[in-house]
Amino acid sequence: MLDLLTRLQPHRPLDGDEDAYVERAEEGGNAIAAWVRAGRSSLLVLGPAGIGKSTELARAARDLQPDRFTCLIPLDRFENVRLVTPERALLRIAALLVQVAGQGLPGFSPSRDLSTAIHGPEPGVYSFPPPPVWDADTALRVACREVAGASKQGRVCLLVDGLEKAPESTFWNVADALGHIAPEVDLIVVIPWYVAYGQRTGEVLRPDEKLFAIHPVVVTGELGVPGRRFLQRLLGRHFAAAGGIAGLLETILDKPSPDPGVVELRGVFNRAIDMSGGIPRTYLQLIVDATMRAKFRSHDQPRTDDLDDAVADQRDSFRRLLSAGDEVALRDADGTDGRDLEWQQKIRLLNHGMLIESQEAGKPVLHIHPIIRDLLE
Amino acid sequence: MRDPSLNVVIALGEYQGGVAVAYYADPIRRDWLLGEIESHAPSADQPALRTSSVDEAIAYPDRLVFVVPRDEAATVEELDALRDRLLMPPRRLPVVLFLLRDGPGERALARCPGLASIVRGRDPDWDLLARADVDLERARFERETGLSPQAWLRKWKNGEFPETPELIVRSYRATALEGE
Amino acid sequence: MKEWVSLHQQHRALYDAAGNGWSGDVRKRLVRLADRGHCEASVRGRFTPRRFREFEAWRISPADGSSRGVRLLNVPDLESASLIVEALAQPRSERLLKFTCMVEGLRPDSTTWTVAIHLEAEGDDRKGNGACGHPSFHCHVGPDLDARPRVRVPLPDIGPMAALDWLIATLVPGWEPAPWPAVAREVDGGAPART
Known part of the structure; x- marks a missing residue:
């Protein structure tokens, strides 16, 4: 499984056909x-x-x-x-x-x-x-x-x-x-x-x-259940596209199991979803990078510390993209509709996924990406 | 714990979006880093192709390509515009773009969200990743040995410890810490 | 005595001669070993430094936190073996300050066997009683490093990378950086070498 997970291709769009495509709850x-x-x-x-x-x-x-x-x-x-x-x-x-x-x-x-x-x-x-x-x-x-x-x-x-x-x-x-x-x-x-x-x-x-x-899928709270399911299914499809058995990952992730290995793996995948901010590419990148670390550390599957390091790498990348004034702007915009943001800054932060826009009660609300939040803290 | 060599291997990984970034502190380190990164490639491969041209990089999908730009910002923008050609056909080995830390290429990347998202997590800065937390390492050394690196090294030089592999390794750590 | 003085001077020149490219040279050897099936493929990303301001301490980081160095595979004369490479360098001055490569192994009769090459620390390279008994660049071969008598074979000034090649060539069939035909071409201008 390790080899297959390192062969996922987060940057390549899936085909639109039935076997590869995963339907979004909305905005698809x-x-x-x-x-x-x-x-x-x-x-x-x-x-x-x-x-x-x-x-x-x-x-x-x-x-x-x-x-x-x-x-x-x-x-x-x-x-x-x-x-x-x-x-x-x-x-x-x-x-x-x-x-x-x-x-x-x-x-x-x-x-x-x-x-x-x-x-x-x-x-x-x-x-x-x-x-x-x-x-x-x-x-x-x-x-x-x-x-x-x-x-x-x-x-x-x-x-x-x-x-x-x-x-x-x-x-x-x-x-x-x-x-x-x-x-x-x-x-x-x-x-x-x-x-x-x-x-x-x-x-x-x-x-x-x-x-x-097309917004990042919601992955937090009760509203996040369909979004989390979407990302898990997406992972399953990419896994199959890389040569894995179709449905295998979904089975591992869905079926209750007392096996500590399965419990840990599920924990890693779930934490990757939390840290992805609902952006599919980020989720898949985190899984691939954590798995590559696992492989080089002779772990039989990605562990929490492998994922932590993958998150730290992304944090470094995000840090390089921040410009003067972004930190304050991000904090100020968090939880608002972003109307007070200078528009070019807003576009840049949205474009990079540093600010995530979602719809809450029919209105747009901006939130800081979890990895950026980590960085600011 | 992260370390530079593993991060380079991940950046060169086989699935990638075809492009990675390597940050360097100054041109002298860059020249060294070119060889260091190349040494991670499979031994049967041809030597890395070194170029400043994005077109040339795209033309060789089976080779490891090091792009050292003349104009960092323009090259980043060009790669952003052409990044789909790095994906299709899929490259066997990636293009590694060398950028000066805090330089014009890094700033240009902030204007290129597509490319930035592809290289995210795949953009090692070797020297920053290699940097040890000296206080932490010193505390760990003292916890392990009950001695400061200086005191331990004195005893080592006096021949008070056996020359075992573990202690030889420890003598290296002690010397590095002693120099701090 | 003049032979030993001369050797000591040659050894001292090795610190400067290494430059900064030696680390890539070590990794290339490790990658080649892995590609030929003589060690774990993960070694590619495991020869790595920690930087302490001006010094860099290099090692092959253990894969699983439990073993040292990298496990050697398919080594005919040993049941099991590990290759360890450690170094201390000063990139700013392009100097290699200390270098060790060694193999710790178990023979088929379960006795231990060790071969180790040491370039002593620069500035601390006058250990023991003298340049003959404890040369700055030497090699141990024996059951372990501490077994008596402690043998330190003086090495010529071939440098750490060539010494690493020698160590690998001792154990890995087909690892020969200087095959006789190539040597003959260099030495005799093409005449067949004596075997």
């Missing part, structure tokens, strides 16, 4: 799909690093597939989104859509005009009528129309991931261009936090658009 891919299916327009998704945005996007794509031709576009896997121009980003989206359609739609091939707009003219080939000169906006619009026309669903849904890392100017330019084609396609875009909390929020949020925040 199914909720994203429901919004789109209800005939609304764009959905703007945001959440702290490691929360599972890519996984939920993959799930939404799968759920929407019967009604829409869905195309998942991990833009950052193909472009340096910090340097990419808006034109290139749009052309890349168009190219990926055409490529996915070529693989998924029997007999689909893009028109010559579209191909030329995306890839440039074939050297030395004369054609009539001559290929039109389109901007990237137009090329994407035509790509969406051609794919929608060739698909049985008759409508395209683009799920764009990675744009949240683009510089502000690039983001706004691409967002504007996507906005122009929005009526013809469904758009689900992962956005940066400054869109939600920044000064230009009104510009991107049109009346028919919705902000969809």
Whole structure:
């Protein structure tokens, strides 16, 4: 088991299919799909690093597939989104859509005009009528129309991931261009936090658009029971993805056992949940790092001291990210809705998961991440 | 208790997000740290590829790559933007980014939450992790031996103790503590 | 006497010659031993320092808190054995101040066997009566370190890493940092070596 637990991949999103995906109680891919299916327009998704945005996007794509031709576009896997121009980003989206359609739609091939707009003219080939000169906006619009026309669903849904890392100017330019084609396609875009909390929020949020925040799952108190269960199941799925027996970990963790080894293991996993702040990536990282320590210390399973050291490593990492004034701001914001925080600081602290936003009685409340709390104490 | 070597092994671990960070105090220590970290790699592997280019690092997913940036902040931002390419296809050995402690790269990481979350817990600062709590160690020594490191070492040099492996090791600890 | 004075001077030069790269060199040997199945794989992350301001005390930290050093595996002539490496260094001056590597083992007849290489502490390297009886860089071989007569074989100025290689080569088949053909190429310019 030790070897398998060290092979978990906390950074890789799970597939959206039934075997790998673990459904959240709320704010999951199914909720994203429901919004789109209800005939609304764009959905703007945001959440702290490691929360599972890519996984939920993959799930939404799968759920929407019967009604829409869905195309998942991990833009950052193909472009340096910090340097990419808006034109290139749009052309890349168009190219990926055409490529996915070529693989998924029997007999689909893009028109010559579209191909030329995306890839440039074939050297030395004369054609009539001559290929039109389109901007990237137009090329994407035509790509969406051609794919929608060739698909049985008759409508395209683009799920764009990675744009949240683009510089502000690039983001706004691409967002504007996507906005122009929005009526013809469904758009689900992962956005940066400054869109939600920044000064230009009104510009991107049109009346028919919705902000969809994926929050850390609640893991404390009675309300935390479903969240804890979600994380345990997620661990089980990652364990199976690493080659472990499906369901084995869940059985160990669920079944009452007097075996002191099982009791300790359950304690370690539970404490990792407490320290994760409900962020899936953090939870899995803590388990992997504690297990690696166990392996090198000849422990037969991760022990409490292994986990304590893994937590200490994360504490060091968080410490490096704190800037002057953060400590006071964190303490002041704890338990409030954060309205008094300076917005750039708020965005940074939320983005890193140092501040965790949750909904309490329908209102947003901020809490300090448990590892940061440890650090401040 | 944490120690630098195990933290390096964890940072180089096989599952990773393809990237780790190694912090150093000054360029002289960095040059030493390059060799020290490389010595943790499997013996059959090629020597680590040393580069300042993120593109070159991405181009060699089967090699341990040490990125020593010319411009730390720009390199951190570039890695953040391209980090998915470090995940797919999965790397066999990671990219280790060398950053000056409290330097521009560390500050840039605070602006790159995606990359920061991937390297969290996988960003050892060798010298800080190696630092012993001298008071604690001295107290432990005195508890174990009933003598201060200085007094114990005097007796050791006078040949009053047998030359057993345990006591040889203890003489090293005593010398280190005596120098404090 | 002049041979011993000369040897002592050579030994003293070893403290400076080590530089700071020796720790990586030790680990490379440990990793290679592990990769060949002669010790636990965990050794990769166990050769580690504690820093006391200007000094660093290095050792192979025990895997489970109960044993010293790292257990050697598949050593034909010993039932069980542990390799211990300890060192004291001063990184600022790039000096290796003390170095010990040793193997403690049990032979098939259950008697103990020890081989240990010591580079005595710099500044405290004139132990015993003189440079012949207690050379600064020496090797013990015997049932244990304290068994009488206490043998301290003087080592030439090959340095701690080469000495560690010698120690490993004594026990691990196929561990030969200087195979004869390579030596012949160096010495005879390619002529076959005598065997």
